[in-house]
Amino acid sequence: MHQLIQYISSYLTSDKTPGVAGNMFWALVYIMLVFVGLSVAVIAMNWLERKILAHMQVRLGPMRVGPHGLLQPIADAIKLLLKEDIMPAEADGVIFWIAPFIVVLAAFTVFVVVPFGPTHAITDMNIGILFMLGVSSLSVLGIVMAGWASNSHYPLIGALRSSAQMVSYEVAMGLAVVSAILMTSLNAEGTGTLSMIGIVQAQLAQGEWFIFKFFPLGLVAFFIFAVAMVAETNRAPFDLAEAESELTAGFHTEYSGFRWSLFFLAEYSAMIAVSSIAVTLWLGGWLRPFPNWLSGQTWDQIFNVFPGVSFLLLAAICFYNTARMPKHPLFRVQTIGLAGFGIVLGLIALVLFYPPVSLRVQDIFWFAAKVAGFMYLYIWYRGTFPRYRFDQLMQMGWKVLLPMGLGVLILTAGVALVQPMIWHP
Amino acid sequence: MTDIQTPHSHLDLETHEKPFLDANELVINMGPQHPATHGVLRVILRLDGEKVLGLECVIGYLHRGVEKIGEHRTYTMFNPYVDRMDYVAAVSNGLGYCETVEKLLHVEAPPRAQHVRVILTELNRIASHQLWLGTHALDIGAITPLFYTFRDREEILKIYEKYCGARLTTHAFRIGGLQYETYTGFEKEVKNFLDFFRPKIDEYEELLTTNRIWVERTKGVGIISAEDCIAYGVTGPVLRASGVKWDLRKAQPYANYKNFDFEIPIGENGDTYDRYLVRMAEMRQSVRIIEQALAALPEGPIMAKVPKVMKPPVGEVYHSIEAPKGELGYFIVSDGSTQPYRVRVRPPSFVNLQALDEMCRGELVADVIAVIGTLDIVLGEVDR
Numbered sequence: 001m002h003q004l005i006q007y008i009s010s011y012l013t014s015d016k017t018p019g020v021a022g023n024m025f026w027a028l029v030y031i032m033l034v035f036v037g038l039s040v041a042v043i044a045m046n047w048l049e050r051k052i053l054a055h056m057q058v059r060l061g062p063m064r065v066g067p068h069g070l071l072q073p074i075a076d077a078i079k080l081l082l083k084e085d086i087m088p089a090e091a092d093g094v095i096f097w098i099a100p101f102i103v104v105l106a107a108f109t110v111f112v113v114v115p116f117g118p119t120h121a122i123t124d125m126n127i128g129i130l131f132m133l134g135v136s137s138l139s140v141l142g143i144v145m146a147g148w149a150s151n152s153h154y155p156l157i158g159a160l161r162s163s164a165q166m167v168s169y170e171v172a173m174g175l176a177v178v179s180a181i182l183m184t185s186l187n188a189e190g191t192g193t194l195s196m197i198g199i200v201q202a203q204l205a206q207g208e209w210f211i212f213k214f215f216p217l218g219l220v221a222f223f224i225f226a227v228a229m230v231a232e233t234n235r236a237p238f239d240l241a242e243a244e245s246e247l248t249a250g251f252h253t254e255y256s257g258f259r260w261s262l263f264f265l266a267e268y269s270a271m272i273a274v275s276s277i278a279v280t281l282w283l284g285g286w287l288r289p290f291p292n293w294l295s296g297q298t299w300d301q302i303f304n305v306f307p308g309v310s311f312l313l314l315a316a317i318c319f320y321n322t323a324r325m326p327k328h329p330l331f332r333v334q335t336i337g338l339a340g341f342g343i344v345l346g347l348i349a350l351v352l353f354y355p356p357v358s359l360r361v362q363d364i365f366w367f368a369a370k371v372a373g374f375m376y377l378y379i380w381y382r383g384t385f386p387r388y389r390f391d392q393l394m395q396m397g398w399k400v401l402l403p404m405g406l407g408v409l410i411l412t413a414g415v416a417l418v419q420p421m422i423w424h425p
Numbered sequence: 426m427t428d429i430q431t432p433h434s435h436l437d438l439e440t441h442e443k444p445f446l447d448a449n450e451l452v453i454n455m456g457p458q459h460p461a462t463h464g465v466l467r468v469i470l471r472l473d474g475e476k477v478l479g480l481e482c483v484i485g486y487l488h489r490g491v492e493k494i495g496e497h498r499t500y501t502m503f504n505p506y507v508d509r510m511d512y513v514a515a516v517s518n519g520l521g522y523c524e525t526v527e528k529l530l531h532v533e534a535p536p537r538a539q540h541v542r543v544i545l546t547e548l549n550r551i552a553s554h555q556l557w558l559g560t561h562a563l564d565i566g567a568i569t570p571l572f573y574t575f576r577d578r579e580e581i582l583k584i585y586e587k588y589c590g591a592r593l594t595t596h597a598f599r600i601g602g603l604q605y606e607t608y609t610g611f612e613k614e615v616k617n618f619l620d621f622f623r624p625k626i627d628e629y630e631e632l633l634t635t636n637r638i639w640v641e642r643t644k645g646v647g648i649i650s651a652e653d654c655i656a657y658g659v660t661g662p663v664l665r666a667s668g669v670k671w672d673l674r675k676a677q678p679y680a681n682y683k684n685f686d687f688e689i690p691i692g693e694n695g696d697t698y699d700r701y702l703v704r705m706a707e708m709r710q711s712v713r714i715i716e717q718a719l720a721a722l723p724e725g726p727i728m729a730k731v732p733k734v735m736k737p738p739v740g741e742v743y744h745s746i747e748a749p750k751g752e753l754g755y756f757i758v759s760d761g762s763t764q765p766y767r768v769r770v771r772p773p774s775f776v777n778l779q780a781l782d783e784m785c786r787g788e789l790v791a792d793v794i795a796v797i798g799t800l801d802i803v804l805g806e807v808d809r
Binding site: 236 | 565
């Protein structure tokens with residue numbers, strides 16, 4: 001027993017991720033935390049997407065289940081779980097059954113190496129980014145299997161489209177990633193790294209997010225990745241695989257209930273996963289804005305307040321809307337519920353103001369905030385853009401993004417080679 | 426771009442049987458329950474990968490026998506039925522029918538009635554084009570314009586509701602004029618709508634006209650030449666986008682249209698993008714027409730002298746108007762009794778739909794959706 005406690009507590013002094021430190025217990029705790037956090041994020045994202053999209057489209061979005069539809073995702077989840085599980089008679093049963101699990105597995109496994117902070121990751125691999133790209137591209141396998149096993153025309157076309165799309169955009173994506181990795185090697189020893197944590201630490205050491213590095217080059221690489229990642233996750237304007245107006249629902253046309261919700265879960269966690277790659281590679285991962293310029297105790301204290309303030313702001317929005325609730329007995333439960341939600345958020349904010357806590361969640365907060373920005377972009381795209389056609393999508397991938405990626409890679413390498421000779425002889 | 430049958434024709438001669446399916450071909454059934462076929466249109470697509478080799482439309486899922494019903498109703502009783510054909514542009518349908526029967530009866534609606542008819546019909550054209558824009562953009566993947574257009578279309582429907590009590594199938598006109606005098610504040614409300622609506626057209630265009638993806642999706646898609654349009658009998662914005670300046674409001678002026686100053690917007694390439702531009706310009710022209718009609722709205726009676734029991738003289742008449750979707754014609758044969766001997770409708774959607782195959786051959790599946798949207802069909806009118 002004593003040994004066990006010692007085993008558990010020994011990690012607390014470590015400055016490594018549990019995976020690297022080899023501590024099984026904390027690794028399991030982190031896995032649970034990431035899993036729960038991800039599920040909450042997907043649920044929140046579901047509500048936010050509907051709400052934000054609705055407000056862009058002059059409508060209200062979900063309003064009935066809970067105050068301002070806050071409980072709508074939960075109601076939907078219950079509905080999906082209770083639905084009859086339909087499998088088409090002519091479907092290839094085993095493959096039909098496995099496909100959604102492969103997609104979910106691929107989408108969740110990548111979070112093993114996502115660094116929410118210098119120690120806040122399940123593990124740190126020296127091939128981190130390679131692992132992420134490799135595993136996330138496995139999901140295409142599940143999609144093709146789903147489309148094939150459904151034994152129906154629309155899912156088949158959807159699956160073909162999506163596999164072609166994912167495969168061709170991965171090339172451009174890989175090139176953009178390589179140019180970012182190249183930048184990590186710009187230190188005295190000239191040692192680059194593929195480790196997710198190492199990449200962020202390289203940005204810290206160089207005092208510059210890679211998006212601003214070699215000014216237009218980092219930005220262009222980021223842009224290529226930002227386009228490719230939308231295509232990679234099959235979201236608007238590249239949502240050809242599930243183009244509702246053309247293929248009804250694409251590869252998951254024949255799926256219903258729980259299986260369908262797995263695809264849904266996978267889609268949203270894949271969005272979060274690729275966004276975290278973009279954040280890690282170009283936007284400084286968990287680093288707060290200007291960690292080098294605005295350093296020092298005062299600035300640390302100011303930035304420590306941010307997580308608490310943001311939650312206070314959310315609580316304030318809740319209270320403001322509580323006051324605006326219709327004063328009618330029918331709305332009493334909803335009003336109380338919204339006020340309660342506000343109180344919960346306020347309490348979280350108070351906890352976050354407590355210095356030891358605020359110091360520890362700092363990294364997670366900035367990482368999550370940057371990822372949330374990408375999530376908003378995803379919703380914004382969906383509200384604004386029409387859908388690309390299949391051939392245009394391919395054209396863009398192979399004829400625009402791929403040459404751009406190659407050019408950026410070569411230029412980055414060239415500049416990295418020449419720069420020390422000219423500016424630092 | 427081969428004919429559907431040709432790849433197999435030699436097989437027919439040799440084996441006297443066709444293979445069920447060529448391995449490279451995929452036949453998929455789109456509709457009648459499909460989100461993008463605008464109702465209950467069924468399209469059988471023959472695909473090579475994503476390329477369309479040919480397609481066939483199956484219609485009739487919404488057939489109600491409107492023309493046959495017309496033979497068993499009096500002229501007045503049949504009037505509301507025509508609203509149910511193109512239910513998005515019910516007022517235009519009513520105008521066409523009333524004018525045809527008036528022509529048969531040799532009566533003419535008084536000037537005030539004519540003006541109010543023009544105002545309501547042009548409002549209807551705007552409403553119809555708004556619905557087209559919203560659904561067309563939705564098909565191509567832009568979901569937001571739909572909500573904008575429906576928000577603004579609501580204002581038109583409110584005016585209809587106030588005028589005649591109905592929003593969609595209005596039955597606004599009567600044979601010989603109008604049943605109702607305009608309500609108090611009608612002119613002001615229509616004027617307010619026009620002021621409200623003019624910037625909204627820019628808002629729609631802001632989202633789409635220069636949007637790179639929209640242009641790529643619509644330019645050069647579903648091209649149909651002016652000759653083909655005329656050969657197929659295609660009319661309306663589709664014909665005008667191919668460069669033919671043919672608008673019945675100018676070509677064969679009916680109602681009061683010859684008194685109004687407006688332009689006929691035409692396109693050049695006959696592609697989906699041009700059809701989009703033509704319809705957007707038409708909305709602006711409709712605003713112009715309504716403004717002029719409001720400014721010159723005369724006082725006076727709203728109903729001509731029409732007998733209570735209508736017994737038109739023996740004869741036949743064809744009269745057509747420019748409905749939002751094209752030439753809407755009515756052919757009525759009278760045998761001198763209270764009921765028409767035969768009513769035949771020439772619906773623009775039905776005739777325009779014939780060109781679908783021509784426009785889609787060699788394009789991709791996604792373009793079929795775009796072309797169905799750009800033809801602006803209403804299945805209630807196709808099937809009648």
